[in-house]
Amino acid sequence: xxxxxxxxxxxxxxxxxxxxxxxxxxxxxxxxxxxxxxxxxxxxxxxxxxxxxxxxxxxxxxxxxxxxxxxxxxxxxxxxxxxxxxxxxxxxxxxxxxxxxxxxxxxxxxxxxxxxxxxxxxxxxxxxxxxxxxxxxxxxxxxxxxxxxxxxxxxxxxxxxxxxxxxxxxxxxxxxxxxxxxxxxxxxxxxxxxxxxxxxxxxxxxxxxxxxxxxxxxxxxxxxxxxxxxxxxxxxxxxxxxxxxxxxxxxxxxxxxxxxxxxxxxxxxxxxxxxxxxxxxxxxxxxxxxxxxxxxxxxxxxxxxxxxxxxxxxxxxxxxxxxxxxxxxxxxxxxxxxxxxxxxxxxxxxxxxxxxxxxxxxxxxxxxxxxxxx
Numbered sequence: 130x131x132x133x134x135x136x137x138x139x140x141x142x143x144x145x146x147x148x149x150x151x152x153x154x155x156x157x158x159x160x161x162x163x164x165x166x167x168x169x170x171x172x173x174x175x176x177x178x179x180x181x182x183x184x185x186x187x188x189x190x191x192x193x194x195x196x197x198x199x200x201x202x203x204x205x206x207x208x209x210x211x212x213x214x215x216x217x218x219x220x221x222x223x224x225x226x227x228x229x230x231x232x233x234x235x236x237x238x239x240x241x242x243x244x245x246x247x248x249x250x251x252x253x254x255x256x257x258x259x260x261x262x263x264x265x266x267x268x269x270x271x272x273x274x275x276x277x278x279x280x281x282x283x284x285x286x287x288x289x290x291x292x293x294x295x296x297x298x299x300x301x302x303x304x305x306x307x308x309x310x311x312x313x314x315x316x317x318x319x320x321x322x323x324x325x326x327x328x329x330x331x332x333x334x335x336x337x338x339x340x341x342x343x344x345x346x347x348x349x350x351x352x353x354x355x356x357x358x359x360x361x362x363x364x365x366x367x368x369x370x371x372x373x374x375x376x377x378x379x380x381x382x383x384x385x386x387x388x389x390x391x392x393x394x395x396x397x398x399x400x401x402x403x404x405x406x407x408x409x410x411x412x413x414x415x416x417x418x419x420x421x422x423x424x425x426x427x428x429x430x431x432x433x434x435x436x437x438x439x440x441x442x443x444x445x446x447x448x449x450x451x452x453x454x455x456x457x458x459x460x461x462x463x464x465x466x467x468x469x470x471x472x473x474x475x476x477x478x479x480x481x482x483x484x485x486x487x488x489x490x491x492x493x494x495x496x497x498x499x500x501x502x503x
Contacts, residue, residue: 140341173205174206174218213454238453258366277327306444318331352470401486413428482500
């Protein structure tokens with residue numbers, strides 16, 4: 130298997146955007162190609178969760194390739210629900226590693242804010258088990274169930290969960306690409322309206338538009354893909370033996386670290402999937418970045434802040450940078466590349482090893498990617 134490197138990275142500002150999805154993807158893609166000094170890729174991977182329903186557009190790989198001016202470049206589309214961007218990265222990685230292509234453009238994005246919130250929630254909710262959905266289950270409701278189970282098992286209260294949101298909003302305030310660029314106080318988070326007990330509005334990520342892209346290559350660059358792994362679990366959470374950890378994350382992390390040839394102790398900072406604030410606490414332990422039962426302590430003691438021992442979500446995370454679904458997994462990797470190459474102005478952290486973690490659905494199709502500064 131050949132080494133795979135990242136030659137370029139780009140993304141749009143995340144938030145409520147007036148541009149169409151193809152234009153957002155073009156902005157991110159051409160930014161990544163320009164950074165890589167590449168005019169034309171050998172192949173393209175497009176990640177989009179549900180453009181058929183969100184936009185009414187199908188055959189989306191060809192649609193995007195044509196809009197980019199690359200109608201004759203081989204293009205495929207990848208979808209694994211909310212982790213589609215990370216899955217697209219894996220597909221591009223595999224092409225380069227196998228020798229099928231030398232330069233692959235991976236671009237992902239979503240456009241949702243033009244639709245009413247109930248409609249967006251319903252479409253996202255289609256990624257959960259149909260039987261559970263038939264009884265009224267939604268993504269926030271199931272996340273609330275997971276949170277209640279976590280609070281019953283560990284000494285975690287609303288204050289500890291809210292601190293995750295406070296931290297990530299503080300990081301996003303330094304990120305010009307973020308959806309939310311204002312810090313929030315602990316009191317404001319804890320007084321925001323209830324969404325799905327015990328989750329409040331400011332514990333949950335926003336509905337966002339945006340796109341992100343990377344260029345993968347077989348040629349040496351400053352950033353190498355050290356490891357990548359996928360993990361899966363049952364679609365129905367009623368079939369899981371434990372709600373307080375995500376088996377799919379644990380499997381993905383094992384695979385990624387096995388490929389990298391080192392363990393979590395080498396990770397200097399990470400972008401972690403925090404669509405709901407308590408998911409960051411769960412994921413820190415599932416990834417092995419902190420010992421079991423220590424995620425709350427690390428968060429409350431400032432270890433996961435920008436100036437802490439292990440900065441988590443320097444971009445602001447899904448919570449505050451925003452969550453344009455299929456763009457998110459790639460946006461995490463773009464942030465990691467920018468951090469590793471000293472381009473994260475205003476929020477720069479030190480380190481040579483970065484980890485990106487993406488959750489698909491309610492932790493049914495998860496990815497862990499490890500990048501290393503050459």
